Amino acid sequence: MDTRVAGADYRTRSGGVREAVGSVIDLVGNTPLVNIRNVTRDIPPGVEIYAKLEGYNPGGSVKDRPALKMIEDAEKAGRLTKDKIILDSTSGNTGIAYAWIGAHKGYRVELVVPGNVSEERKKMLSAYGAKVIFSDPLEGSDGAIRLCWKLYVDNPEKYCKLDQYNNPSNPLAHYETTGPEIIAQTEGRITHFVASIGTGGTIMGTGRRLKEFRKDIKVIAVEPDSPLHGLEGLKHMASSIVPGIYHEEELDDKIPADTEESYEMTRRLAKEEGILAGQSSGAALLGALRLARTLKEGLIVVMFPDGGDKYLSTRVWED
Amino acid sequence: MAVKVRIPTPLRKLTEGKDEVTAEGTTVREVIDDLEKRYPGIKERICEEDGSIRKFVNLYVNDEDIRFKLNLDTELKEGDELSIIPAIAGGMC
Ligand SMILES: Cc1ncc(COP(=O)(O)O)c(C=O)c1O
Numbered sequence: 001m002d003t004r005v006a007g008a009d010y011r012t013r014s015g016g017v018r019e020a021v022g023s024v025i026d027l028v029g030n031t032p033l034v035n036i037r038n039v040t041r042d043i044p045p046g047v048e049i050y051a052k053l054e055g056y057n058p059g060g061s062v063k064d065r066p067a068l069k070m071i072e073d074a075e076k077a078g079r080l081t082k083d084k085i086i087l088d089s090t091s092g093n094t095g096i097a098y099a100w101i102g103a104h105k106g107y108r109v110e111l112v113v114p115g116n117v118s119e120e121r122k123k124m125l126s127a128y129g130a131k132v133i134f135s136d137p138l139e140g141s142d143g144a145i146r147l148c149w150k151l152y153v154d155n156p157e158k159y160c161k162l163d164q165y166n167n168p169s170n171p172l173a174h175y176e177t178t179g180p181e182i183i184a185q186t187e188g189r190i191t192h193f194v195a196s197i198g199t200g201g202t203i204m205g206t207g208r209r210l211k212e213f214r215k216d217i218k219v220i221a222v223e224p225d226s227p228l229h230g231l232e233g234l235k236h237m238a239s240s241i242v243p244g245i246y247h248e249e250e251l252d253d254k255i256p257a258d259t260e261e262s263y264e265m266t267r268r269l270a271k272e273e274g275i276l277a278g279q280s281s282g283a284a285l286l287g288a289l290r291l292a293r294t295l296k297e298g299l300i301v302v303m304f305p306d307g308g309d310k311y312l313s314t315r316v317w318e319d
Numbered sequence: 320m321a322v323k324v325r326i327p328t329p330l331r332k333l334t335e336g337k338d339e340v341t342a343e344g345t346t347v348r349e350v351i352d353d354l355e356k357r358y359p360g361i362k363e364r365i366c367e368e369d370g371s372i373r374k375f376v377n378l379y380v381n382d383e384d385i386r387f388k389l390n391l392d393t394e395l396k397e398g399d400e401l402s403i404i405p406a407i408a409g410g411m412c
Contacts, residue, residue: 063412094412116377116404137404138327138338164412198412227329228364230375232407239329259375314406315374 024104028064029177031056033185033301038272039265040289046297049288052182055277055307059097062178062305066201067097069173070162071105080160085110087159089141089148092121092198092233093306094164099128110159112148114140118313142241164199166244171205178202179209182301188213191298194288195305196222196257196280198233200246202303207250218252222287225256230263232314233280233305255290257283263316265289266308270317276308279316320345322395324354325402333358342401347378348391350401365403375406 021027036049043049054062074080086102088094089112102109109130113121116137125132133151135144145165152161164170182190193210195203200221207219224231227239234257237246248254259279266282269275281304288302308316321341326334334340342357344350348370355362365376370391372378378385379402385393395401 090412092412116406138325138402140328140405142328226364227332228327228376228405229329230373230405230407233412235412236329239332259373263374318374 024058025068025101027058028068029057030181033182034275036273036285036302039268039285040292043289043292044296047292047295047300048298049285049292049300049302050186051275051281051285051302051304052178052185053275053277054303054305059093059100060307060310061093061096061278062202062303063093063097064101065177066164066167066170066173066199067094067162068101069176070164070167070169071098071101071107073169073172074160074162080107082106084160085158087148087152087161088112088164089135089144090164094199095121095125095130096128098162099125099130102130103128110151112144112151114144118310120310120313124310141235145241164201165241168245170199170201171208171245174202174205175209176205178206178303179213182206182210183213186299186301189299190217190301192218192220192288192291192295192300193302194220194222194255194284194291194300195303196231196234196284196287197237197246198235198280199243202305204245204247204250206303219250220253220255220287220291221251222255222257222284224283225258230259230314230316231257231279231283232311233278234283253291255287257286262286266316267319270308275304277304278306278308278311279314280305282316320395320397322350322398323400324350325400327403327405329405330361330364330403333361333364345395346391347380347385347393347395347401350395351391377404377406378402379404 032053033050040049057064085108087110095111098109112133114137115134135147203221210217224234224236227236262283265286266279269277284302288300324340342350342353344353
């Protein structure tokens with residue numbers, strides 16, 4: 001979903017032409033922030049909503065940031081060496097990120113994913129050369145987490161388990177990159193930060209950085225409204241294994257998102273804004289709009305974790 | 320007629336933690352209605368208000384997706400297995 005090159009009018013892009021870089025790794029982060037103006041027509045005039053388009057990362061999602069940081073921190077600590085296999089449970093964007101970063105750096109990658117993961121996911125992971133191990137679809141992500149631990153415990157010397165749910169490098173990636181980018185891109189004007197929660201890495205790390213910058217910035221999480229939902233990448237915390245990096249007490253508020261309404265918002269993003277995003281972006285925007293209606297003025301930044309191309313075979317797009 | 324129904328983790332709160340239960344019916348629709356009698360609240364998780372299956376839920380009879388069969392009218396035989404599978408892989412990151 002990279003639309004930056006073909007026929008682009010570079011005058012509209014601050015900073016001008018991007019410099020050539022030495023490696024695809026250098027393209028992680030520094031994603032665009034864009035004012036959402038169409039689906040936001042009915043919000044109070046003093047409130048602005050900006051979306052951070054994480055689909056512009058090389059692996060197509062926000063998870064490139066924590067995956068890279070977890071890999072690099074493990075390298076620095078000596079936990080990850082070329083004889084080890086990167087192991088984690090993930091069917092989603094983190095898996096894609098491990099797979100491409102592993103490919104680039106020359107590591108083997110093994111991923112435990114629930115058997116019901118979509119065909120395009122499986123193909124994408126194997127395109128990057130990752131080995132995919134399937135867990136029971138009925139057990140969901142928690143089943144994959146458990147199977148992954150079992151593989152690790154059976155063979156600890158074979159693997160470097162990055163464990164995104166408990167690895168402090170996950171939120172730290174956002175503390176070091178996402179947070180400062182948002183402060184710079186809004187020239188410090190941000191008043192509210194809205195993000196959906198999966199591991200909680202985004203909201204925890206970015207939120208901490210923003211509150212350090214100005215402690216009255218509000219940090220608001222969007223969460224699926226029920227245990228059985230259709231929002232890929234998101235966790236309903238009350239019915240899941242709660243990630244070790246997730247500290248709910250640091251949040252100012254939580255907004256529940258209904259799957260159907262989130263799908264509708266995802267479709268509106270494509271049809272009215274021209275932004276093809278994943279359903280967790282629709283959920284987050286739903287939360288941001290709900291928040292906006294309660295404010296008189298403010299600048300809300302909402303995370304759009306990935307693009308919509310990976311979900312084209314799902315029923316999100318059916319009206 | 321009794322069929323086995325396999326329950327995904329997010330719905331096991333409603334089935335007293337069981338991953339497999341039995342229900343009666345000759346079609347998927349009847350089995351879901353019977354499930355609702357045994358485990359109140361389960362139907363609204365699986366179906367929209369108009370009774371159609373929610374977009375993010377897949378139902379399989381043995382190994383076949385009922386959307387490629389007769390949907391809710393798909394018939395069941397004694398010993399068949401109905402699996403309720405979330406369309407997304409449990410919300411993984
Ligand atoms: C599509 C999507 N949205 C949202 C999230 C949540 O991000 P986080 O794990 O930082 O909470 C993820 C996590 O991987 C994701 O894949």
